[in-house]
Structure formats: C-alpha cells, structure tokens
Amino acid sequence: MVERTPKATMVAEKDRAIVRAAHKHFLSHGFAGASMDAIATSAGVSVKTIYSHFEDKEVLFSHVMVSACTDHLLSEKLPSDEALADRFPWFAQATQSGLTEAGRTYLGHLLSAEQLALYRVVTQDSARFPELGRQYQKNFAKGRTAILVAYLKGVAQKRKWTRRDPIKDAALYEALLRTGIFEEALHGLLTVTEDVIDDRARSASRKMWKFFSVDCK
Secondary structure: OOOOOHHHHHHHHHHHHHHHHHHHHHHHHHHHHOOHHHHHHHHOOOHHHHHHHOOOHHHHHHHHHHHHHHHOOOOOOOOOHHHHHHHOHHHHOOOHHHHHHHHHHHHHHHOOHHHHHHHHHHHHHOOOOOHHHHHHHHHHHHHHHHHHHHHHHHHHHHHOOOOOOHHHHHHHHHHHHHOOHHHHHHOOOOOOOHHHHHHHHHHHHHHHHHHHHHHOO
16 A cells, blocks of 8 residues: 655645535535636635646536545446445345335436536536536446446346346436436425435336346246
8 A cells, every 4th residue: 555645635625625615515506607716715726826736617516526425335346246335235135125225226316416506517517518417427426327337237136137137227216216306306296205305216116026037037
C-alpha cells in the first residue's frame, strides 16, 4: 500500500470539500444556476483553486455524480458478485423474495431525494449541456441496470433457466418497477414512502416471477 504524502492528502481533502460544496449547489440551483464563486466560498477555497483541481464546471459535475455513484456501488466497473452479495444480501437469493428486495433497493435509490434532484438538474440543463445527460447515463442508469443484470444472470444460473436473457429480463423488470411511479415522483405528484416502494416492488416482482414461472417450464 502506497502511503500518501502530506501534500497529496491535502489535495485529496480539498477535492472532497469542493465536490461536497458543488453537490449542494448543483442540487439547489441546477447546473447553469450554480455559481463557481458560491461553490468556492462554501468549500473554503478560491475559484482559482477549483480550476486547478477540476478542468471546468462539467468535469466538476461529473465528479459529483461519480462520488454519489461510489456510495451505491454504481460505477463503470461493476464490483464482483461476492462484493455485491456482501453489500446486498438479496443478491445471493434466487427467489421471488430476493427479486422483491432487489426491486426495493433499485427503487430506493431511483426515488431518493438526491437522485430525483440530480435527474432534474440533468434534464433541466441538458439542452444547453448535453454532456450532462451522457454523464448521468454513464454513471447512474447503467450502474443500476448492471447490478440487476448481474443478479438476474445469477438467478437464471441457480434455477437452471438456460433460455433466459438477463439483459432483456433486467429491462422488463426496470419497466415494471418504474412505470408511472418515477414520473409522478419526479414531478412532485407522489410522496415517496417506504410503503410506496414496498407495494411497487412486491407488485413488480410478483409479475416478473410469474413470467419466469410460465416461460421457464
């Protein structure tokens, strides 16, 4: 293990402070409305320091998203099945109950206040800054889907369902989980509660498992 020098540690700490401050301002004011001056003030650094750490505003926003991804094991490189099973007990369960828990985890992340706010930022400013949409797709959407694909691949292997396509199955399960509920939450028409998430996860997993049961006979 390589030990960090005091300078490297200081640089990393400034990075984290800037990203934390940027996260708050981007979610509060949107990408276009977030001021680099205000971010610098919140982080306790100068604007010049921000640009010495991050090339531009889009790069800083990308780091905000990557930081949020790390908290949920969402990234370009998917963790191993063992790491996912350690984080998510349902990952090793090839049962309808496991599928329900996978749906709860998916919706809990998708419908969290942070994720809804990030999605609003991306959609609000995507016309002027199309890279935001690409970054969101790369850092969040693909990560969530990749975990479902890995899980459903494991379910098929354990159940010996040789005709299953985990990519198509994940797309179908996502659709069952998201339809209607995501748009309502995004537009403030639905208050997201544990009961709301639980009801949708149970309903979607029941339909999905019934599909599996019929298709895999």
